[in-house]
Amino acid sequence: MTVSREVELEGHIIDSGMMQTSFGIIMDMGGAFEVEEFQIGRHKDAESYAKLLVTADDQETLQSIVHELHQNGANPADPKDATLEPAPEDQVVPKGFYSTTNHPTQIRYEGQWLSVEDVEMDCAVVVEPEGGPDGEPRAYTKVLNAIDADDLVVTGEAGIRVKPPERPRDQEGAFGFMQGGVSSERPSETTIGNIAEAIEETKAEDGTVLAVCGPALIHSGAREDLARLVREGFVDMISAGNGFAVHDIERDLYGTSLGMDTESLDHPRKGHKHHIYTISEVIRAGGIEEAVETGVIESGVMYECVENDRPFVLAGSIRDDGPLPDTITDSVEAQNAIREQAHEADLVLMLSTLLHSVAVGNCLPSTTRTVCVDINPATVTQLLDRGSAQAVGMVTDIGTFVPMLAEKILDEE
Structure with missing residues (x-):
């Protein structure tokens, strides 16, 4: 005896691949389906619907x-209210709690x-009546x-709608190129230039740009151009680390940078001690802001962050030297600070x-436009595999990317 359930897909389900993905999920997991x-949407802006x-x-x-269909954006055709259960104690969720995706989500409550x-991935959903x-x-x-004791936590799958980002054809604007994927063969x-336009468009709309930076950016000589931006x-x-x-x-x-002159590539005498001397000087001053002042x-x-009131988060790790007084060494506190930036x-x-x-x-919702640049394609691929499917991956040297980006934004205005 078989059991069945009706589900609905709506939006740009053909162009985005949602429909064929749903078919594949059903067949791969041992089920069957009838349409x-x-x-079918009859023009490029029209949406489609399937039951x-x-x-x-x-x-x-x-x-x-x-x-699995729900994670892909297919929702039950007969929605019921979400099931809510109180958390039994602090930091303890009810069994069978709903673990979020990073896609826009809705909860059905009292109709x-x-x-x-x-919204971000791997969280619980709490409802306050x-x-x-x-x-x-x-x-x-x-x-x-x-989680606090007695928080009303969503459990199960009922009464939940998920809407993954769509990719309609002929998307216009500076973000039209951002269709995901990784390639080292795209014209750099x-x-x-497209990324520069996207940043300019974001700023023209009073949006906020967050740069997540690694030490290689300094080693590669891109420091001054990022400072200009x-x-x-x-x-x-x-958002960065202590290093x-x-x-x-x-x-x-x-x-x-790490004892090497980034212009001549020479290693000055005692250069290997420069990073620890640097940390000592900042500690002596009382912190980065005090050292600037x-x-x-x-x-x-x-x-430039201090002088122009640009907030920064330095999240520490077990391998940090020092660290600098501004580095957040409590991992939960650092995660919360990163989360606050990401949501903004x-x-x-x-x-x-x-x-x-x-x-x-x-920490990012799938609606946040994201660009990941690294010389190692595995870095970009791992980010996408971890769930940030909205990210555009560019495999190139960061020491080339940042100066070219700054030139297109600042020198071609």
């Missing part, structure tokens, strides 16, 4: 198929659909360590840093 209704009857040999298989606030400013219900994500200058307001926030800030400041104090630091990315960003540049790119990517 009960199919309405599928999904069948399986048992309820467990059907539930697994429906779960109405609530948009989930601050009177949590809105006028006493209306609201739904929002919480990481597991932020054209792609960088910060100074001129095309980069609004910096990035140390080598940026080392370049100002000693003309080196007292004239210890006179140039660079961190200097409208466009994110991930510049040659695998660990920080994945960390920030995990």
